[in-house]
Amino acid sequence: MSPGGAMEGQSVEELLAKAERDEAEKLQRITVHKELELEFDLGNLLASDRNPPTGLRRAGPTPEAELQALARDNTQLLINQLWQLPTERVEEALVARLPEPTTRLPREKPVPRPRPLTRWQQFARLKGIRPKKKTNLVWDEVSGQWRRRWGYQRARDDTKEWLIEVPGGADPLEDQFAKRIQAKKERVAKNELNRLRNLARAHKMQLPSAAGMHPTGHQSKEELGRAMQVAKVSTASVGRFQERLPKEKAPRGSGKKRKFQPLFGDFAAEKKSQLELLRVMKSKKPQLDVTRATNKQMREEDQEEAAKRRKMSQKGKRKGGRQGPGGKRKGVPPSRGGKRKAGLGGKMNSGPLPYGGKRKGGQHQGGKRRK
Amino acid sequence: MRPLTEEETRVMFEKIAKYIGENLQLLVDRPDGTYCFRLHNDRVYYVSEKILKLAANISGDKLVSLGTCFGKFTKTHKFRLHITALDYLAPYAKYKVWIKPGAEQSFLYGNHVLKSGLGRITENTCQYQGVVVYSMADVPLMHPPPRSRLPRESAETVER
Numbered sequence: 425m426s427p428g429g430a431m432e433g434q435s436v437e438e439l440l441a442k443a444e445r446d447e448a449e450k451l452q453r454i455t456v457h458k459e460l461e462l463e464f465d466l467g468n469l470l471a472s473d474r475n476p477p478t479g480l481r482r483a484g485p486t487p488e489a490e491l492q493a494l495a496r497d498n499t500q501l502l503i504n505q506l507w508q509l510p511t512e513r514v515e516e517a518l519v520a521r522l523p524e525p526t527t528r529l530p531r532e533k534p535v536p537r538p539r540p541l542t543r544w545q546q547f548a549r550l551k552g553i554r555p556k557k558k559t560n561l562v563w564d565e566v567s568g569q570w571r572r573r574w575g576y577q578r579a580r581d582d583t584k585e586w587l588i589e590v591p592g593g594a595d596p597l598e599d600q601f602a603k604r605i606q607a608k609k610e611r612v613a614k615n616e617l618n619r620l621r622n623l624a625r626a627h628k629m630q631l632p633s634a635a636g637m638h639p640t641g642h643q644s645k646e647e648l649g650r651a652m653q654v655a656k657v658s659t660a661s662v663g664r665f666q667e668r669l670p671k672e673k674a675p676r677g678s679g680k681k682r683k684f685q686p687l688f689g690d691f692a693a694e695k696k697s698q699l700e701l702l703r704v705m706k707s708k709k710p711q712l713d714v715t716r717a718t719n720k721q722m723r724e725e726d727q728e729e730a731a732k733r734r735k736m737s738q739k740g741k742r743k744g745g746r747q748g749p750g751g752k753r754k755g756v757p758p759s760r761g762g763k764r765k766a767g768l769g770g771k772m773n774s775g776p777l778p779y780g781g782k783r784k785g786g787q788h789q790g791g792k793r794r795k
Numbered sequence: 796m797r798p799l800t801e802e803e804t805r806v807m808f809e810k811i812a813k814y815i816g817e818n819l820q821l822l823v824d825r826p827d828g829t830y831c832f833r834l835h836n837d838r839v840y841y842v843s844e845k846i847l848k849l850a851a852n853i854s855g856d857k858l859v860s861l862g863t864c865f866g867k868f869t870k871t872h873k874f875r876l877h878i879t880a881l882d883y884l885a886p887y888a889k890y891k892v893w894i895k896p897g898a899e900q901s902f903l904y905g906n907h908v909l910k911s912g913l914g915r916i917t918e919n920t921c922q923y924q925g926v927v928v929y930s931m932a933d934v935p936l937m938h939p940p941p942r943s944r945l946p947r948e949s950a951e952t953v954e955r
Contacts, residue, residue, distance in 0.1 A: 684797045687851060691829045691844060694798065698823045701804060706817055 454504070456497045464505050467525025471502040542622040582608075653678070796835040796855060803868065807832070807839060810866075810874045811884070813925035818887035835860075838867040839874070841883065878937040881927075885935035888927035890920045899930045905939050 463472040473494075483490040509520040541549065548554075561570040564579035571579040588600040643651075653675060657663040668674070685694075799807065812819050822830070822841070829844040835858060842850070842862025850861040863883065866876040876884075894902055898912025914931055928936045 684800065687796060687798065687833070688848065689798065691831060694831060695824055695829070697801075698804060698808075699820055701801070702808060702812075702817070702820050702823065705805070705808060705812065 454500065456500050458497075458501070462498065462501055464502065465525060465527045466505060466509065467523050468527055468529075469502070469506075469522075470527060471498055471505075473498050539626045542625075543618065649675075796833055796850070796858065796861075799832055799834050799839065803834065803872070803874075804832070806868075806872065807866070807874045810876060811880075814876075814884050814889070814927060815887040816889045818889070821887060822883060832865070833861070834868070837869075839865045841865050841880075881935045881937055885927050885929075888935075890917045890924050890926040891929055892916050892920075892926045893929045893931055893933075894936075896931055899936065902928065902938060903936060905941065 458473070458475055460473075460475050463474070464470070465472075477494075479490050479494065480487050506520055509522065511518050511520050513519070558573065560572060562573050562579040563569075564571040571577055573579065582604060588604070590596055590598075590600060594600075656666050659666060808819060811822075815822075830841060831844065831847065833840050833842060833847065835855070838860075840860065840862045841864075846862055850858060863879055864877055865880040865883070866874055868874055892908075892913065893915040894908050894912050895914045898908050901912070902908050908928070916926075920926065928938070930936055
């Protein structure tokens with residue numbers, strides 16, 4: 425019992441000592457000693473360490489361990505600071521409220537370039553027109569009070585008139601109210617169009633305009649050219665029979681742009697396709713030669729027979745008998761089809777015809793035909 | 796600079812295969828590295844992958860040559876082999892012809908080789924077969940193009 429007890433006591437003591445050591449270690453880990461205090465910008469979660477890196481310099485070629493220790497220490501200090509912030513609870517998670525960031529970060533994107541002037545601004549600059557400062561309120565006679573120049577309950581509201589005199593030269597049956605509303609709509613649309621055009625000019629973009637034509641002109645040469653091209657191609661024959669003006673030149677670059685493989689594509693795939701091509705080329709070689717050789721032979725045989733027929737006809741004319749060529753002609757066609765191919769399939773195998781092969785082939789052919 | 800299209804590769808392989816036959820796959824598939832064909836200004840260059848990656852850093856108009864020039868594609872898209880390809884074709888050639896020292900000079904100046912100038916020839920060479928011509932010292936030779944085809948400014952060189 426006693427040795428067991430002693431051992432137990434020892435193990436308990438050991439455990440306690442171990443627990444104490446762990447605590448001390450944790451404390452040691454949490455507290456970090458630095459010569460110079462770090463500067464914290466908790467809004468950006470930034471900690472700047474201005475201590476000289478003597479430990480790193482001493483490390484030598486592989487400073488990984490020292491770097492890791494340094495990073496751990498600095499992160500520990502930052503987290504210590506974070507724990508001192510006021511916290512709140514958001515959906516079962518403890519959240520620290522960060523203060524405003526103090527470091528000013530540099531621009532992410534470059535400085536925006538100055539926007540081009542709108543058409544009105546260009547004109548005003550040209551003419552030297554300065555914006556006149558206008559009063560906000562205008563005296564309205566009708567209602568007898570000061571009303572704003574434009575907007576809700578404005579001074580001179582066209583739409584509120586209940587009587588419009590028909591002007592001198594206009595059609596008496598025309599609806600002047602509708603005309604007024606229509607004019608207003610057109611003005612609004614024109615304004616909107618100009619605004620969009622100014623925007624497009626500022627961003628150097630193209631307006632999606634119908635058929636490339638603008639309702640009020642002011643198109644660049646390229647836009648007009650493009651509109652013309654589109655119009656030319658929009659026929660039933662896709663522009664094939666459209667005449668050009670006498671001095672008009674054909675448009676260049678209207679074909680499809682070729683697409684090539686990328687420069688460093690997949691080398692393995694390239695190699696595979698090339699080897700495949702080689703294999704196909706190797707397997708195709710004899711077939712082509714056979715067809716060319718058969719055609720050549722057929723041509724020669726035709727020529728020979730034509731010559732023979734001419735000779736026979738001459739002889740026939742002289743002797744007075746016409747059966748010779750007829751009989752010969754009947755006998756020849758059946759042998760032509762079958763035996764020619766069989767004979768040549770066996771003979772022509774690889775590469776160009778062997779030296780003297782033509783003669784041999786001719787002789788064999790002659791032999792077969794005779795049979 | 797770009798890789799060759801299917802059509803161009805086929806035309807080029809057909810030309811080269813006339814001289815080296817199926818040994819062409821040893822050029823395409825090499826055990827000691829990845830080599831590839833690239834087209835630059837109508838000329839075909841045989842270049843290793845490493846050199847290709849370096850050459851990609853040079854702009855197209857300033858790049859003169861890379862690797863080994865095998866030949867060029869003419870205006871009508873026919874492939875013409877150049878003398879710089881000889882180093883790669885000669886070891887793989889299937890049919891070889893050795894010419895005597897006397898006929899060697901004549902051949903190099905563009906004349907035909909007569910039967911009397913023929914030293915050795917691989918057996919079973921068919922008529923009209925593509926061959927590589929060697930001198931008696933086993934140096935591969937190349938026939939210059941006929942005079943009518945030379946450009947008028949200067950002799951056609953590979954590097955401009």
